[in-house]
Amino acid sequence: MLTHCGPFPFTAMPLHKPLTRIVILHWLALPLLLASLASGLRIHISSRLDDLLPGIAHWLPQGDVYGLHLLLACGWLALACAYGTHLWLNRAARPYSTAGRMAPYNRGLIHALRWLLLALLLLGLAIYLAGSAAAGGWLLWAHRWLAFTLLACFILHMVMQAGWTPWTQLRAIVLPRLTWQACVVTLLVVLGISATTWLLRPTWQQATTAVLPVGSIALSETITVDGASTEAAWQHAAARTVDTLGVGREQAAIPVTVQALRQGEVMYFRFSWPDPTPSLQHLPLIKTPTGWQIKQRGLNQHDETLYYEDKLAIMFANDAAAAGSGSMQLGRQPVHRAPPHATGRGYHATQGGGLIDVWHWKAVRTHGFNQLDDSHFGSPYPVIPGDTRYTAGYKSDPLQAGGYTENWAWPGEGNIRPKRLPRDPALLARFQQAKANDPSVYWGMSWYESTPYDSKDDHYPVGTVMPSVLWKTVFEGDRGDVQAAAQWQQGRWTLEAARGIQSASPFDLDLVDGLYLWVAVFDHAQIRHSYHLRPLRLRFD
Amino acid sequence: MQRLLPLLAWLACTAAAADESRYQKLTAQGAAQPPHLGPWACIVDKQTGLVWENKTDNEGTHLDTATYSWFDAASGTGKAKSGSCINTRLQVIPCDSSDLIAQARRERWCQRSDWRLPSAAELQGLLLDTGFIGNPRIATGFFPHTGRFPYWSADLRQNARNGYEARLVHFGSGQSLWLSTSAAARIRLVAGPSR
The missing domain is CATH 1.20.950 (Fumarate Reductase Cytochrome B subunit)
Structure with a gap:
């Protein structure tokens, strides 16, 4: 048979x-x-x-x-x-x-x-x-x-x-x-x-994951979070370089050097990466014969790639799964019944209720706060009626007050109405004279140096440029948990960040031995960032 | 619980889609505005027919962070001028709910002159769980600049000490509570017949 x-x-x-x-x-x-x-x-x-x-x-x-x-x-x-x-x-x-x-x-x-x-x-x-x-x-x-x-x-x-x-x-x-x-x-x-x-x-x-040794320094040592890294501790701290790969046809590699130190209950990080052109413009406004407009070429798709600030994102997760601990949800509509992604690249969200702590440094918008934008990836959030941009599991941590805002009542491709004008028109002078990628001109205005827009005050000549970033005050609440400052010098950005090892926020992870870390560089881009698949593992020495 | 997540997500999305068609943006002149355009001054709730004041973060009559004590100028009930708002000349002044109502009526904001404090039930009708405690409990795409703070309603009662308390709806917790009219809280005005 x-x-x-x-x-x-x-x-x-x-x-x-x-x-x-x-x-x-x-x-x-x-x-x-x-x-x-x-x-x-x-x-x-x-x-x-x-x-x-x-x-x-x-x-x-x-x-x-x-x-x-x-x-x-x-x-x-x-x-x-x-x-x-x-x-x-x-x-x-x-x-x-x-x-x-x-x-x-x-x-x-x-x-x-x-x-x-x-x-x-x-x-x-x-x-x-x-x-x-x-x-x-x-x-x-x-x-x-x-x-x-x-x-x-x-x-x-x-x-x-x-x-x-x-x-x-x-x-x-x-x-x-x-x-x-x-x-x-x-x-x-x-x-x-x-x-x-x-x-x-x-x-x-775990066996094949690169390790980032985290040395301990004495409480008597002083580290100033300023991006200058002049302290001796940084000279002796172990450094690991992560090769990130950009997106797009060029797919340029951007190496990011990472160092970490702990001091009592505080952890310090230093990130350094090459960038020949510091981008400190962020969707500036320009006065045209018909009115004010936003300088942009991709904002409507939430994919600006020219008039945008430099950024760095740092991710922490308890799981070493590749591609951001499995948080990269690729495709036009990877979240069931959620709006399709404008570019079709996808969203960030965790699966199974996990949390990824995301630190988002923004060269212009968080400039002067001595903070970065503390954020997170969680499970996809519900769609909010009327919202023009769905971000799935990505959100900034809760904010009580402060932060920054855009200088328009509503964004658009054509004419827009600025939200505010400077109290003193001379405040705009430095922007008219700024050269491209001028490392000394941060394209933002203090909210308190400006007043609500009134057409009676708008006597600016055609061709006038004005920042679209309005700084209010420092982030108050979970969103401001991370102290940070960056400097651009001789073709490199250096960012220093500090946070308590323990965090009381439900949107943060404790910075413990064995935690995994990823970095992503946004070179004057809104959403296009370089990435690497495998993380670094923090190891407390 | 994880098996319920897709169902909850579906329900949330269905609710979101329903709310998307529930509201209509209006300009300050009362013209209808498509949902993807802005800015807008008021929001029509097509379910109830009520018109709601939209807030702004710019200084002026409709400033989001302005606070008001609860006061009815007609009856003299409540506490006058114990909040902090900004007048049309951008000066910070003490104010109360009747000041905001009078100003909105004077402006004929969104072509309406029947602005009033909403009832607690009307305010509660705006509550929406967005799934994130960092967001206020409201459809923020239509009601931006809403704080996770209490907002006054028109509901009034006398307390044991012969004083007055008014009811608030908290857009952070979703709860409603009674507070002395002398306290300062935020306000979102409504126009249309009371229910």
Whole structure:
């Protein structure tokens, strides 16, 4: 009696063991391949902002696609091990192909597919361990193009097989008769390796995560949070450089050097990154013959990339999962029933009710406060009626009073009505004379040096520029929990930040040993920031 | 609980969509404004027919942070001039609820001259849980510059000491409470027939 695990007995004899293994590996490889290519394409579109194959983005997976891609990589690793075992068990057999007179070419393609898959797996592993910006982004570039090549080879392979012996191939792969022993053993091997890889994930995640040593300094030492870093403690503190990769076609790598110190109940951080052009303009207003307008080229899509301040974001999480502890929800609508993202890149939000502490330094808007904008990523928040921008799980921490505001009653592409004008028109003089990227001119005005807009006071000539940032007072409340100051000198930004190790806010994480840290650089961009997949782990020395 | 999250999110989104079509922005001249445009001076609640005053962070009659004591000028009930607001000449002055009502009527704000204090029930009708304690409990997309603070209602009662207390609705906690009319709190005016 024949024993089989296939659905229909289309062949007279069961396949022998090696072919059974091949069929099962095909079954497993096919969905893995399609899912890996789909998730990889989503990551590609999101990071390169490509409109490659317009329309296809709609069909790609959304949400924590990085997590999915890495999960699939675990599957590939298991499959590669199983396939290696198969090759070893079947080492005496000759290569087999039923592609008729195209068989030699098909065998060549099968060889190419094997090597391509191996190369992709190894490159993926290298990117995982060394970061997406490793080797100047070339690893990522190679991974991407090998994936496209693999897709082409795969399609060619299917065409060859199906073109010459369509029914035989379909029957062999889709409706095979398999020996149940080989079936069970192969599946168990693949499942066993996958499960082991998954279960060991926290261990190898921790083992392969770079460490940021946090030295302790005496209470008698003084550290001034000013961005100057003149204190001796910073000269001796261990430094780690994280290579972040920008988004867009250029995908420039931006290395960020991170240092940390603790002193009693306080933790200090220092971040330093290159930027030849300090961007201290933030959506300035310009008087035109028809009225005031906002200088912008992407504000309507919440994606300004020119008239925007420099920013740095720092994330802390308890979980080391890649891509911001799994908080990058890629795609146009990764949050169910939430508004689609204006650019289609996606949102930040955690899954399962977790919290990620986000520190958002803004070169202009938080200038002079000696604070940064303490924020967080949580589960996606509900949509608020009438809100023009949905940010899913990203919110600034609660604010009691203070902060900054924009100098318009309502933003728009055409004429806008400024919210306020300076009390003394001479206050605007320094902005008229400022050169591009002038590191000494911060494009903001104090709220208290201005009065509500009145057209009777608006005698400014056409061409006058005016800041759109109105500074009120320091953040009062959770939002102002982090002290910070930055300086730009000789082509580098240096940001220093300090906060209590313990925090009473439900929107902050305690800065403890073992916490994970990520950084992201916004080079005069509203939402486009560089990123790195794997975090640094704080280690208290 | 995690299994309920998608349901809660769906319910929140459904509620948000309902509120999106519930409100209508109006200019200071009373003209209707599409939801994605601004600025706007008033908000029509299409469910109740009431017109609500919109607040601003700019100094002036409708300043968001201005506070008022509760006072009815017609009957002389309550406490006059114990709040702190800003007049049309941008001077900080002591004021009460009747001052704001009189000014809004004088201005014919949004072409309405029937401005009044809302009842507590009317104010409570604006409450909306936004899911974030940092936000006030209101549809902030239509009602920006709302504080997580108490707002006066028209509801009045006499207390045990023969003084007067008025009811407040707190847009931070969502609770309502009674407080002496001499206290200072924020106000959002309403126009339209009382319910």
